[in-house]
Amino acid sequence: MRIGELSERTGTPRRLLRYYEEQGLIVADRLPNGYRVYAESDVDRVMQIRGLLDAGLPTRIIKQILPCLNEPRVIHFPDATPEMLETLENERDRMDDRIRCLTRNRDAVAKYLSVVREKLTADSSA
Numbered sequence: 001m002r003i004g005e006l007s008e009r010t011g012t013p014r015r016l017l018r019y020y021e022e023q024g025l026i027v028a029d030r031l032p033n034g035y036r037v038y039a040e041s042d043v044d045r046v047m048q049i050r051g052l053l054d055a056g057l058p059t060r061i062i063k064q065i066l067p068c069l070n071e072p073r074v075i076h077f078p079d080a081t082p083e084m085l086e087t088l089e090n091e092r093d094r095m096d097d098r099i100r101c102l103t104r105n106r107d108a109v110a111k112y113l114s115v116v117r118e119k120l121t122a123d124s125s126a
Contacts, residue, residue: 003028006038010046017046023059025049025066055095061087 007014020026021036026045028036048069052062064084 001038001040001042003036003038006042006046009043010050012046012050020046020049020059024063025059055091056098057091061091 001009003014003017006012007017010017017026021028026038026042026049028038028042031037045066049062049066053059061084064079065088
């Protein structure tokens with residue numbers, strides 16, 4: 001598929017897809033006219049990259065761990081250093097903190113909606 005279709009299917013701007021390619025996160029084949037062509041599997045790959053970026057991981061870390069995420073049961077990380085492992089542990093802990101915060105905020109919004117809807121229902125019944 002061409003870059004426009006990948007952009008549409010993933011909701012990712014073309015500029016970002018080119019950036020992901022520059023960073024070595026995705027690889028496009030080139031047609032004789034120079035157009036990029038992506039594999040079907042790149043849809044999932046881009047969504048995975050976006051999720052990791054949304055979680056706060058920088059592209060340099062994503063590039064290192066991305067090959068390990070294709071088959072979680074067969075993780076081969078030959079260049080794992082103690083520093084890299086510590087960085088990943090810190091990122092994981094930061095994600096856990098963010099999940100807890102998001103959960104608290106989601107629950108607060110849900111409670112607010114429940115109270116407001118209950119009041120609206122009571123007011124419309126009166």
